[in-house]
Amino acid sequence: MIFLRSAIISYIKPQLSVLRNSKFVMSTASEGFSKPRLVTKKVLAKSQSEGDGAVVRRSIGRPESKSLDPFLMLDEFSVSPPAGFPDHPHRGFETVTYMLEGAVTHQDFAGHKGTIRAGDVQWMTAGRGIIHSEMPAGPGAQKGLQLWVNLSSKDKMVEPNYQELLSEDIKRVEKDGVKVNIIAGESMGVNSSVYTRTPTMFLDFTLSPGAQMHQPVPESWNSFVYVLEGEGVFGSTSSSPISAHHVLVLSHGDGLSVWNNRSEPLRFVLIGGQPINEPVVQYGPFVMNTKAEIEQALQDYRNCKNGFEMGKYWRSQ
Ligand code: FJE
Numbered sequence: 185m186i187f188l189r190s191a192i193i194s195y196i197k198p199q200l201s202v203l204r205n206s207k208f209v210m211s212t213a214s215e216g217f218s219k220p221r222l223v224t225k226k227v228l229a230k231s232q233s234e235g236d237g238a239v240v241r242r243s244i245g246r247p248e249s250k251s252l253d254p255f256l257m258l259d260e261f262s263v264s265p266p267a268g269f270p271d272h273p274h275r276g277f278e279t280v281t282y283m284l285e286g287a288v289t290h291q292d293f294a295g296h297k298g299t300i301r302a303g304d305v306q307w308m309t310a311g312r313g314i315i316h317s318e319m320p321a322g323p324g325a326q327k328g329l330q331l332w333v334n335l336s337s338k339d340k341m342v343e344p345n346y347q348e349l350l351s352e353d354i355k356r357v358e359k360d361g362v363k364v365n366i367i368a369g370e371s372m373g374v375n376s377s378v379y380t381r382t383p384t385m386f387l388d389f390t391l392s393p394g395a396q397m398h399q400p401v402p403e404s405w406n407s408f409v410y411v412l413e414g415e416g417v418f419g420s421t422s423s424s425p426i427s428a429h430h431v432l433v434l435s436h437g438d439g440l441s442v443w444n445n446r447s448e449p450l451r452f453v454l455i456g457g458q459p460i461n462e463p464v465v466q467y468g469p470f471v472m473n474t475k476a477e478i479e480q481a482l483q484d485y486r487n488c489k490n491g492f493e494m495g496k497y498w499r500s501q
């Protein structure tokens with residue numbers, strides 16, 4: 185017993201000093217993960233057309249990588265005028281639009297309008313109903329990511345809400361060749377101000393050549409990586425390098441380690457969330473728990489009721 189207690193204390197003490205000295209965290213955290221997350225599935229997100237002439241690389245939400253509770257879809261999109269996503273509805277989930285290059289203008293049926301520019305994030309809770317358009321704001325290809333996060337049954341019919349973060353308001357940390365933009369959740373001791381009804385982490389990492397990172401992820405959350413640029417080694421030093429436009433579904437565990445062994449930067453997003461564990465019935469842009477609720481959503485949309493009232497006369501300009 186005495187031996188056990190002193191063993192525990194001598195185990196905890198260095199952990200405490202690790203917490204105080206974040207530089208130490210960087211180099212020891214990989215050994216610190218008691219159950220590192222590994223890649224369980226790797227799928228290439230091929231280009232397909234969506235909306236009105238838009239091109240998307242769908243990673244989560246394609247047949248080989250169906251939804252990963254609470255995530256329904258991740259698209260890396262590119263829209264050039266006149267293509268775009270003209271007037272369409274949503275109910276029962278959230279859309280997160282993160283611009284990588286260029287800008288997109290959105291307009292909704294309640295008069296909400298704005299332009300999301302490179303580095304900006306729009307976290308839109310569609311809740312009971314939104315009808316909107318999302319169109320390129322300039323000439324040439326406007327690029328970004330759109331993530332769909334499911335809402336639990338208690339939140340599906342909430343009033344619609346927007347959280348809009350300009351690039352300069354997004355918290356960033358840079359340390360030892362690792363840059364992270366914290367869109368949701370926490371990294372390297374810094375927290376995003378985005379409120380996530382479904383507990384979610386959304387981190388945009390860039391690793392310089394030779395850099396490595398070790399990011400804790402709550403043990404029971406589902407998580408995945410989408411590679412944007414470069415090539416990286418994910419989960420374990422012995423796994424094979426993975427290049428851009430691949431989605432990696434991760435096993436459960438307490439954190440993810442990544443190494444950039446190449447001479448180019450590696451950019452990827454790490455997305456994780458607490459599973460909702462409820463039935464999901466999706467019909468295009470309506471995501472509910474039962475078939476009856478989907479039929480209700482279609483009726484409400486057609487009849488401009490229960491949240492779709494403003495759809496009666498509204499058309500985007
Ligand atoms: C959609 C038609 C759509 N991926 N990425 C049908 F137009 C859409 C849709 C989008 C979308 C919008 C942006 Cl800005 C970026 C996207 C799909 O709006 F999801 C379905 N099912």
Ligand code: FE
Nearest residue numbers: 269274279318
């Ligand atoms: Fe939309």
